[in-house]
Amino acid sequence: MSWRKLLFLSWFLAVPGALWLARVVPLQERRGAALQQFEQAQTRKERDTQVIQERDQLAEDWLSFRPLAETELVNLGNDLNPILLQNRVLQLAKRLDCSLQLQEQGNRADGGPLSYQLSGSGRPLQVHDFLDYLERGDARGRIEAITVVYAAPDKSGLVEAFFNGVLIIAQVPAHKEAQPESDA
Numbered sequence: 001m002s003w004r005k006l007l008f009l010s011w012f013l014a015v016p017g018a019l020w021l022a023r024v025v026p027l028q029e030r031r032g033a034a035l036q037q038f039e040q041a042q043t044r045k046e047r048d049t050q051v052i053q054e055r056d057q058l059a060e061d062w063l064s065f066r067p068l069a070e071t072e073l074v075n076l077g078n079d080l081n082p083i084l085l086q087n088r089v090l091q092l093a094k095r096l097d098c099s100l101q102l103q104e105q106g107n108r109a110d111g112g113p114l115s116y117q118l119s120g121s122g123r124p125l126q127v128h129d130f131l132d133y134l135e136r137g138d139a140r141g142r143i144e145a146i147t148v149v150y151a152a153p154d155k156s157g158l159v160e161a162f163f164n165g166v167l168i169i170a171q172v173p174a175h176k177e178a179q180p181e182s183d184a
Contacts, residue, residue: 096130098122119164127161
């Protein structure tokens, strides 16, 4: 074989090989970027799927919880009925051997909740239990301000505690039936 044929064949193979190599490197870079984008898309898809599942689970939980919530809201309205609440507070005072006077102060000037002047007396432990139950118990009333004064022990050694304060009955917001959202 002559050197011309050899030179021709080498150029014939070298030029396409060089062109192929020049094209392969950019393809590998584009392939790497495409794989990275694909992985990011998969991560987004998994996260979106998880969010959708959480949304559906919350909607399902709400549907099962809603009847209980509506019942409790109705019960809360009954629990906050001023007459019933006064009766419960008076019965509690009687049960704990405390004397109690409730006097309605009416609504606040800003149209807020109903308030009552609360005053009474009893032994310190019973007064503490009474006030603690009013604040933390099922009475559903809250003490806005309270003053407790302990009298000096009498001849028999008993200490009397006197209290005076304001009892607030919260207002239940108007209950509106929620309209189900439509997926459009």
